[in-house]
Amino acid sequence: MKNIQFFDTTLRDGEQTPGVNFNTKEKVQIALQLEKWGIDTIEAGFPIASEGDFEAVQAIAGAAKRMTVAGLARCQTKDIDRAYEALKDAVHPQIHIFLATSPIHMEYKLKMTPKEVIASIGEHVSYAKTKFEKVQFSPEDATRTEKDFLLKAVQTAIDAGATIINIPDTVGYSNPTEYGQLFSYLIENIESEQEIIFSSHCHDDLGMATANALAAIENGARRVEGTVNGIGERAGNTALEEVALALYIRKDFYQAESNIVFNETKRTSDLVSRLSGVAVPRNKAIIGANAYAHESGIHQDGVLKNPDTYEIITPSLVGVNTNSLPLGKLSGRHAFATKMEELGYQFTEDELKTAFKSFKALADKKKQVTDEDLIALMVGQTQELEECCHLERVQLQYVSDGSQGAIVSMKTGETETKMESAIGSGSIQAIYNSIDKIMEQKPELKQYSIKAITGGEDAQAEVYVTVQDSRTKKQFNGTGIDFDVLQASAKAYVQASERFKREMEQMK
Ligand code: KIV
Ligand code: ZN
Numbered sequence: 029m030k031n032i033q034f035f036d037t038t039l040r041d042g043e044q045t046p047g048v049n050f051n052t053k054e055k056v057q058i059a060l061q062l063e064k065w066g067i068d069t070i071e072a073g074f075p076i077a078s079e080g081d082f083e084a085v086q087a088i089a090g091a092a093k094r095m096t097v098a099g100l101a102r103c104q105t106k107d108i109d110r111a112y113e114a115l116k117d118a119v120h121p122q123i124h125i126f127l128a129t130s131p132i133h134m135e136y137k138l139k140m141t142p143k144e145v146i147a148s149i150g151e152h153v154s155y156a157k158t159k160f161e162k163v164q165f166s167p168e169d170a171t172r173t174e175k176d177f178l179l180k181a182v183q184t185a186i187d188a189g190a191t192i193i194n195i196p197d198t199v200g201y202s203n204p205t206e207y208g209q210l211f212s213y214l215i216e217n218i219e220s221e222q223e224i225i226f227s228s229h230c231h232d233d234l235g236m237a238t239a240n241a242l243a244a245i246e247n248g249a250r251r252v253e254g255t256v257n258g259i260g261e262r263a264g265n266t267a268l269e270e271v272a273l274a275l276y277i278r279k280d281f282y283q284a285e286s287n288i289v290f291n292e293t294k295r296t297s298d299l300v301s302r303l304s305g306v307a308v309p310r311n312k313a314i315i316g317a318n319a320y321a322h323e324s325g326i327h328q329d330g331v332l333k334n335p336d337t338y339e340i341i342t343p344s345l346v347g348v349n350t351n352s353l354p355l356g357k358l359s360g361r362h363a364f365a366t367k368m369e370e371l372g373y374q375f376t377e378d379e380l381k382t383a384f385k386s387f388k389a390l391a392d393k394k395k396q397v398t399d400e401d402l403i404a405l406m407v408g409q410t411q412e413l414e415e416c417c418h419l420e421r422v423q424l425q426y427v428s429d430g431s432q433g434a435i436v437s438m439k440t441g442e443t444e445t446k447m448e449s450a451i452g453s454g455s456i457q458a459i460y461n462s463i464d465k466i467m468e469q470k471p472e473l474k475q476y477s478i479k480a481i482t483g484g485e486d487a488q489a490e491v492y493v494t495v496q497d498s499r500t501k502k503q504f505n506g507t508g509i510d511f512d513v514l515q516a517s518a519k520a521y522v523q524a525s526e527r528f529k530r531e532m533e534q535m536k
Contacts, residue, residue, distance in 0.1 A: 157189030200233025208243035227251035305505025
C-alpha cells in the first residue's frame with residue numbers, strides 16, 4: 029500500500045470561488061477542522077496578496093500542530109520573503125512557488141520568453157530553498173505546456189532544490205488518460221538523487237477533476253491537491269472527499285491509503301459550506317443530502333434486506349449519522365454535553381453554558397433536535413461571534429395583496445444599535461431594503477437560495493445569499509440558519525452585507 033498525501037487548498041484556490049471571502053478567524057476554524065480531518069498539508073493562503081492573507085497564513089502557521097502549512101508565491105523574491113515571514117513560526121512550513129509554462133501564458137500573460145521562464149524558475153526555487161526546507165514548484169497550465177519544455181521546467185526546479193512537483197491542470201483541460209500519461213512521462217524522465225513527490229492539481233471545467241487526480245495517483249503521484257466540496261475558481265477544484273473515499277472504497281484497485289479520518293468528512297464539508305456560503309448540491313457525491321437516500325421501491329427493498337445491495341459507502345463512515353438519537357426540550361445539560369462530545373466538540377465551562385442556552389432556545393421551537401441541527405447551531409454561533417453586525421429583531425407587516433413592510437434593528441458595533449424600516453414587494457425584499465438602509469449601502473442581490481437542514485415541518489432553514497458590487501462585480505456570500513425562514517434570510521443578508529461593507533471600506 030502506498031500512502032497518498034492530501035494537500036488542501038480550500039483557503040487559497042477555494043477562496044477564489046466568486047463570493048467566497050473568509051475572515052482570519054473563519055480560516056483558522058477551517059484549518060483546525062482540516063487538521064482533524066487528517067489533511068497532511070494546508071495551503072493557508074497567498075501571503076503577498078493582501079494584509080488579510082498574510083495575517084491568516086501567520087495565524088494558521090501558529091495554530092496548526094501536525095499539518096504542514098504552505099504559502100503560495102510567484103517566482104518573485106518579494107513573494108518568497110513575504111511567505112517566509114508569514115510561515116516562520118509554523119511547526120512544519122512549506123513554500124509553493126509557481127510560474128506558468130504554457131505557450132499562451134508565457135506569451136500573453138507573462139510576456140516572457142521560454143528561456144526567461146526557465147531562468148526565473150532556477151533563480152527563485154534556489155532562493156526559496158535558502159529559506160525553506162520543503163519547496164514545492166508548480167508549472168502553471170502544465171497540461172497545455174509542450175511536454176519537452178515541461179520536463180525542462182520541472183528538472184530545473186528539481187536541480188534548484190524543489191522536492192515536490194505539482195502538475196496543475198489549471199484550466200481543467202486534460203482527461204484521465206492524458207493526465208496519467210503526463211505523470212508517467214515526467215516521473216520516468218526526471219533525474220534526481222533525492223526522492224521527488226509528484227502531486228496532482230486539477231480543475232473541474234470538464235467535470236473530470238476527480239478522475240484526473242485518480243489517474244495521476246495510478247501513474248505515480250503521491251500527493252493530491254484539492255478543496256473541500258470541490259469549491260474553487262470557475263467550476264472548482266478536485267473535491268478531496270471524493271478522492272479520499274474513492275481510494276478507500278476501491279483500495280483493491282488503487283492499493284493506496286491516506287491519513288484522512290473519514291468520519292470527520294461530513295463535519296468538514298458542512299463547516300466549509302456554511303462559512304463559504306456555497307451550498308452543497310443534493311446529488312453531490314459523498315456529502316450531498318441525497319447521497320444515502322434510496323428512492324425506488326426496488327432499491328429500498330434491497331437496502332432493507334442488505335445495505336450492500338445499493339450502498340457502497342456506509343453513511344456513518346463519512347460521519348453521516350442516520351440513526352443517531354435526537355435531543356429534545358427535556359434533554360439536560362449532561363445529555364447535551366455528551367452528544368456534543370460525540371460530535372467532536374469540546375467546550376470550556378463558559379462555552380458549554382452559552383451553547384446549552386442556544387440549544388434550549390432551539391429545542392423550545394423544535395420537537396427533535398438532530399445532529400445536523402446541533403452542528404448548524406454551532407456554526408451559526410461562531411459566525412455570530414466573528415461578526416460585528418448582528419441582527420437583533422425583525423418585525424413585519426404583511427398584506428396578501430400589496431407592498432410588505434419591515435422594521436429591522438441591528439447591532440452595528442460594540443454598543444451601537446440601529447433601526448430602520450422599508451417596504452418591498454415581498455417580505456424578504458422589505459427586510460433587505462431595511463438592512464441596506466442601516467448599512468448605508470445598496471449591493472446587488474445576485475442569488476438567494478433556501479434549504480431545510482432536516483426533514484419535518486419544524487426543520488431549520490438554511491439560506492444562502494450572494495450580493496455583488498455593481499461596479500467591480502466582486503461577489504460576497506452569506507449564510508443564515510434559523511428556525512424561521514425570514515430570520516434566516518435576514519441573517520444571511522447581514523453576513524453578506526457586512527463582508528461587502530468591509531471590502532468597500534478597504535477600497536476607499
Ligand atoms: O490552478 C493552478 O494552476 C494553480 C496554481 C497556482 C498551482 O492554482
Ligand atoms: Zn488551481
